[in-house]
Amino acid sequence: MANYVKYTIWVNDEEQGEILTAYLADFPFESFDYEDGVLNAYIPQSEAEACRADIERMLEEEGYSDYRFEDIKQQNWNAVWESDFEEVEVGGKVLIRAPFHAPRPEFGEFEVVIQPKMSFGTGHHATTQMMVEMMLETELRGKRILDMGSGTGVLAIVAARLGAESILAVEIDDMAEESVRENIALNGVEDRVVSVCGDAGAIAGEEFDVVLANINRNILLNDMATYVATLRQGGKLIISGFLAEDIAPLVDYASTLRLEPIRQRSNGEWRCVAFELR
Numbered sequence: 288m289a290n291y292v293k294y295t296i297w298v299n300d301e302e303q304g305e306i307l308t309a310y311l312a313d314f315p316f317e318s319f320d321y322e323d324g325v326l327n328a329y330i331p332q333s334e335a336e337a338c339r340a341d342i343e344r345m346l347e348e349e350g351y352s353d354y355r356f357e358d359i360k361q362q363n364w365n366a367v368w369e370s371d372f373e374e375v376e377v378g379g380k381v382l383i384r385a386p387f388h389a390p391r392p393e394f395g396e397f398e399v400v401i402q403p404k405m406s407f408g409t410g411h412h413a414t415t416q417m418m419v420e421m422m423l424e425t426e427l428r429g430k431r432i433l434d435m436g437s438g439t440g441v442l443a444i445v446a447a448r449l450g451a452e453s454i455l456a457v458e459i460d461d462m463a464e465e466s467v468r469e470n471i472a473l474n475g476v477e478d479r480v481v482s483v484c485g486d487a488g489a490i491a492g493e494e495f496d497v498v499l500a501n502i503n504r505n506i507l508l509n510d511m512a513t514y515v516a517t518l519r520q521g522g523k524l525i526i527s528g529f530l531a532e533d534i535a536p537l538v539d540y541a542s543t544l545r546l547e548p549i550r551q552r553s554n555g556e557w558r559c560v561a562f563e564l565r
Contacts, residue, residue: 290331290332290333290358290359291317291329291330291331291332291358291359292329292330292331292332292335292356292357292358292359293327293328293329293356293357293358293359294311294327294328294329294330294342294354294355294356295325295326295327295354295355295356295357296325296326296327296328296346296351296353296354297324297325297351297353297354298321298324298325298326298351299324300324301321302555302556304319304321304326305321305412305413305555305556305557306530306556307326307349307351308326308328309503309528309529309530310345310349311328311342311345312503313345313503313505314330314338314341314342315330315331315334315338316328316329316330317329317330317331317462329359332358335356339356372385372403374388374391375416376394376395377416377419377420377423378395378419378420378423379395380395380396380397380423381395381396381397381398381399381419381423381445381448382394382395382397382398382399383398383399383401383441384398384399384400384401385400385401385402385403386400386402386473397448399441399444399445399448399474400470400473400474401439401440401441401444401470401473402439402466402469402470402473403439413554413555413557414501414527414528414554414557414559415438415441415442415501415527416554417527417552417553417554417557417558417559418442418499418501418525418527418559419441419442419445420552420559421525421527421550421552421559421561422442422445422446422449422499422525423449424550425497425523425525425561427446427449427450427451427497428449428450428451429450429451429452430451430452430495430496430497431451431452431453431454431455431494431495431496431497432446432451432453432454432455432495432496432497432498432499433454433455433457433490433493433495433497433498433499433514433517434446434454434455434456434457434499435457435487435490435498435499435500435502435510435514436457436458436459436500436501436502436506436528437456437457437458437463437464437467437482438458438463438466438467438501439463439466439467439470440456440466440467440468440470440471440480440482441470442499442501443456443467443471443476443480443482444470444471444474444476444480446480446497446499447474447476447479447480448474448476451479451497452479453479453480453481454479454480454481455480455481455483455490455493455495456471456480456481456482456483457482457483457484457485457486457487457489457490458482458483458484458485459484459485459486460484461484464482464483464484467482468482486510487510487513487514490513490514490517491513493517494517494518494519495517495518495519495522496518496519496522496523497522497523497524497525498514498517498518498522498523498524498525499525500514500524500525500526500527500528501526501527501528502526502528503528503529504528504529504530504533504536504537507526507528507529507537508536508537508540511524511526511537511540511541511544512544515544515545515546515564518564519564520564521563521564522563522564523549523561523562523563523564524541524546524561524562524563524564525559525560525561525562526559526560526561526562527557527558527559527560529557529558530556530557530558531553531556531557531558533558534551534558534560537560538560541562544564545564545565546562546563546564546565547562547563547565548560548561548562549561549562549563
């Protein structure tokens with residue numbers, strides 16, 4: 288168990304808290320929670336000092352002057368995280384639940400079981416839900432899929448449930464990648480999902496029919512060309528993790544890579560776009 292620094296930041300509402308979370312995701316924060324106009328963000332003490340000035344500069348520049356930070360003693364963070372974990376229903380077809388929730392075979396088409404950890408991608412965030420909705424509208428049966436920035440493995444497991452032939456899940460955070468492996472086993476899809484710890488360099492020489500990337504705008508702009516280099520002709524790139532204001536630069540850059548937008552979804556300020564390689 289690690290010691291953490293807790294940033295307490297006052298925001299107008301939960302939606303503003305989610306937007307701020309997207310900005311803070313550029314730093315090594317490991318968990319966020321929102322309650323009554325306050326966003327709490329947790330960063331390992333070992334990482335906090337090196338980026339404290341950059342974090343606080345960003346907060347000031349974005350107009351978040353009302354905040355404080357404090358050291359937090361060791362505790363079982365996963366137990367805290369689990370205590371607030373609720374089931375998620377997506378599109379009336381997918382149930383995302385934890386192992387301690389009772390199965391609900393009467394709901395939808397299938398379920399995904401996720402052991403909640405202090406990582407992104409449990410299915411609660413609007414961007415993850417939009418990605419799943421896009422996947423439900425995309426033919427994945429028999430396809431080879433890349434789940435880039437796989438978090439806890441939700442999208443990779445959904446792809447397997449939708450009949451994908453094989454899925455490569457790539458996650459840069461080693462603790463999150465361990466969680467992916469655990470959840471792959473928990474859902475019995477080890478025969479089709481391979482998880483690796485790494486960045487975009489891990490996909491060199493690979494080929495995919497569909498690339499899934501629920502990552503922030505800056506990483507998408509930096510790595511999109513690498514994703515496209517792995518896409519087969521007519522392949523799909525589905526991206527989320529960004530705000531409405533980010534669509535224009537992402538779509539403009541995608542057009543230089545022969546990607547044509549074919550579908551778009553929104554949830555509050557968050558956006559999700561599907562492209563096809565022409």
